[in-house]
Amino acid sequence: MRILVLIVIGLLLYIIIGKLFRKKSVSKSQDELGKMVRCLHCDLHILEQEAIRSEGNYFCSQQHLEAEQKK
Secondary structure, three states: OOOHHHHHHHHHHHHHHHHHHHHHHHOOOHHHHOEEEEEOOOOOOOHHHEEEOOOEEEEEOOHHHHHHHHO
């Protein structure tokens, strides 16, 4: 019986300590990552800084930009 109590206490400590460490390693906030924009051609969401912008629209690749210009 004593061993069972020690195992339960150890498991609870493991869970509590694990949660504390996970809270400290929170990923970057949405603002730090950047704004997400949608590709006009395929609706893929990508970071604004990685997107190709043309005439106020965003594209995920040069091929999609060219495909929309041909329409």
